[in-house]
Amino acid sequence: MKRRPTIIDVARTAGVSKSTVSLVLQNSPLVKSDTRAEVRRAMAEIGYVYNRAAANLRSSNAGLIGLVINDLRNPFFTEFATSVQMALSTRGYVTVLANTDDDPDMQAQVVSAMIEHGVSAMVISPSYDGEAETFGAIQRAGIPCLQVLRNVAPAAAGIPFAAPDYRHGTVLAVEHLLEEGARRIAFVGGIEGRSVTFERVSGYLSVLEAVGMEPLVLSGRASRKLGKDAVGILTAQHPTVDAVMCFNDLIGLGMLAGCAQTGIQAGETLKIVGFDDIDECGDSFPALSSVRCNIAAFGEDIAATILNWLEKNEVPVAETRSQVDLIVRESSRRIL
Amino acid sequence: MKRRPTIIDVARTAGVSKSTVSLVLQNSPLVKSDTRAEVRRAMAEIGYVYNRAAANLRSSNAGLIGLVINDLRNPFFTEFATSVQMALSTRGYVTVLANTDDDPDMQAQVVSAMIEHGVSAMVISPSYDGEAETFGAIQRAGIPCLQVLRNVAPAAAGIPFAAPDYRHGTVLAVEHLLEEGARRIAFVGGIEGRSVTFERVSGYLSVLEAVGMEPLVLSGRASRKLGKDAVGILTAQHPTVDAVMCFNDLIGLGMLAGCAQTGIQAGETLKIVGFDDIDECGDSFPALSSVRCNIAAFGEDIAATILNWLEKNEVPVAETRSQVDLIVRESSRRIL
DNA sequence: CTACCAATTTGGAACGTTCCAAGTGGATCA
DNA sequence: TGATCCACTTGGAACGTTCCAAATTGGTAG
Structure with a gap:
C-alpha cells in the first residue's frame, strides 16, 4: 500500500513544476493550453486525487x-x-x-x-x-x-x-375556510412562545378578529398524534367547530386519520387545512389542503x-x- | 479582523512549547496535570479553536x-x-x-x-x-x-x-396473513432486478409455494401513489385478493388511502401489511401492520x-x- | 544586436498541526 | 559522587497545497 500521489508526483510525470500543476488545478488562465493538457494527462495517468485539506490549510477555503x-x-x-x-x-x-x-x-x-x-x-x-x-x-x-x-x-x-x-400563509388559508362557509375555526398545534407559532397564530387571529369570530387555539408539539387526538377533543368539547387551521401537515394528516376513525367526514363536516404542503398531502384521503411553502x-x-x-x-x-x-x-x- | 490563534499562540501564552500543547490536545498521558490545566486555561483565554484541516494534513485522520x-x-x-x-x-x-x-x-x-x-x-x-x-x-x-x-x-x-x-421479514408477514385467514395474497411494489425487491419477493413466493397459493406480484416504484392505484387495480382485475404484502410502508399507507377512498374496509375486507415500520404506521387509520426493521x-x-x-x-x-x-x-x- | 514586453513558468516560504528523536532535571541507586 | 532512570518537555522536520516574487522564454520594436 503506497501513499496517494501529490501534485509533486504529477509535476514530475508531466515535466513541469508543482506551481504549474497548482495553477492547472485552479483553472488559471495563465497556463498554456498544451501544458494544461499535459498536466491533466499526467494526473489521470498516476491517479491523482486533489487534497482539499492541504489546500484549505493554506488558503482556508474548504x-x-x-x-x-x-x-x-x-x-x-x-x-x-x-x-x-x-x-x-x-x-x-x-x-x-x-x-x-x-x-x-x-x-x-x-x-x-x-x-x-x-x-x-x-x-x-x-x-x-x-x-x-x-x-x-x-x-x-x-x-x-x-x-x-x-x-x-x-x-x-x-x-x-x-x-x-408563515403569517401570510395562515391568513390565506383562514380566509379560504371562511369563504367555504366555516362558522367556527380552530387553530391546532404549535408551541407557545416560538416565532413559528406566533406568526401563524397571529395571522389566524387577525382574520378572525376582522370578522368577529371567536378564536380557539389548541397548542401542542406538532405531530400526527396531536392531530388525531385533537379530533376527539374538538368533537367532545367544542362541537361547534367546523373547520381547523393546522400548524403543519403532520397535524392535518393526523386529523384525517382521527376523522376516519371516528366516522367524521373530513372536508364536509370538518374542513381541514394543513401547512407546508408536503408530498403526502396529495395522496391522503381526502387530499389535504395546505399552504405550500415551495x-x-x-x-x-x-x-x-x-x-x-x-x-x-x-x-x-x-x-x-x-x-x-x-x-x-x-x-x-x-x-x- | 485578526487571524485565528494557533497552538503556537497557546504555547506562548501558557509558557510551554507547541509540542506540549499538541500533546494536551490529544489527551496524552505524558503531560503533567498542572501543565495540562495551564494549557487549557491559555486556550480558553485566547479563544483557541482546533484546526482539523491542519491536523488532517499531517496525520490524515479528519x-x-x-x-x-x-x-x-x-x-x-x-x-x-x-x-x-x-x-x-x-x-x-x-x-x-x-x-x-x-x-x-x-x-x-x-x-x-x-x-x-x-x-x-x-x-x-x-x-x-x-x-x-x-x-x-x-x-x-x-x-x-x-x-x-x-x-x-x-x-x-x-x-x-x-x-x-428483508426476506425473513416478508416470510413472517405473509405467514401472519395466512394465519389471519387470507385466501389470496398479493405482493405490491418493488422494481424488478433489484436485490431489495428480489429478497422480499422470494420470501413471499416461498411461503405461498409451501401452501400451494398462487402468487400475484404488482411491480412498481415504491410510493404512496402506487399503493393508492393498486387498490383500484386489485378490485377491478383481481377481486379474489383479500390480503396484500407491501414492498414498503409508503405503499401500504397509500393503499389505506385508496381503501378509504373506494369504501373498502382495510383490515377486514382487505388485509394489508407494510414494511419498514416507519413512525406513521402507528398513527394511520387503521393502524398499519408492518415489518419493523429497527x-x-x-x-x-x-x-x-x-x-x-x-x-x-x-x-x-x-x-x-x-x-x-x-x-x-x-x-x-x-x-x- | 539590444532592450523590452507579454506570456508562461518556477522555487521557496508559508499554512497549523503531528511525530520523532533528543533534551532536561530531579530522584534513586551503587 | 557519578551513573541511571523516569517523567516530562521540546525543537524541527514533515504533511500537500497556495501564493508571491522572481525567472525564463520568445517575440518585437528600436
Missing part, C-alpha cells in the same frame, strides 16, 4: 458548508435539507449535515465541531434555547451564517434570517444566497420572506 | 465520515441517516451527507468530492447502476466503506454489506461498525443481516 437542522425526521425539514445539499453539490460544495433533535447542547456541540472542521459557511434551523452559545461561537469564528425557518436570534445580532411567510425552491434560494455571500461577499438582508401559496384540495372544499 | 443515501426523502432512509449521524456525532465524528436521488452520476460526483475532502470512511446506500465507478474510486483511495440497505456491488469486490433481513438501532450499529473498522481495524464480515420483527396492528388483524 468548500465545506455546514447545515444544522433541528428536526430532520420531519419531512418538511428533510425536503429542505435535501434541496440545499443538492444545490450546493452542483456548485462544487460539500455539505456537512447534523440533526440536533432540538437539543441546545447537541446543537452547540455540532456547531463547534463544524467550526473545527473549517466550514466556510453555515445554514442553521436552530433549536429554541441555547442560541447565545451557538451563534456566539459562529460569530467569533467569523463564519457567514444564515438562520432559516425559525427565528431565535434577534436579527440585530447580525445573523440574517430567511423563512417562508420548500425545495426555498432551499435552492438559500444555497444560492449563502454562496453569493461567500463568493461575492453579498451580505443578505436581515430578513427575507419567501412566497407561499394556498393549495385547495378535498379536505376543505365543498364537494360539488 | 474525523469526517461520508454518508451517501439514494433517497433521503423516504422517511425510512431519513431515519437511518439521522441515527447514523447522531451516533457518529457522540463519538466525535462529523458526517458529510449527500442525497443522490438514485442518480449514478450524482453518486459518482459526491463520492469523489468526499474523497477529495479526505473522509476517513464511507457508508453508502447506493443507487442501482454506476456501482463500478463509485466503488472503484473508493477502493482506489483505500477508504473503508460499508454498503448498506441495498446490495449492488458483489460482496466479492470486498465491500462489506449490511441490511435488515432502523434507528440499525443505524447505530452501522456507526459502531464503521468506527470499529476505522479505529480498531476490525474489518466487518462480508454480509450482516439484522433482525426484523412483525408488528401486527389493525390493518391485518381480525377485529375482535
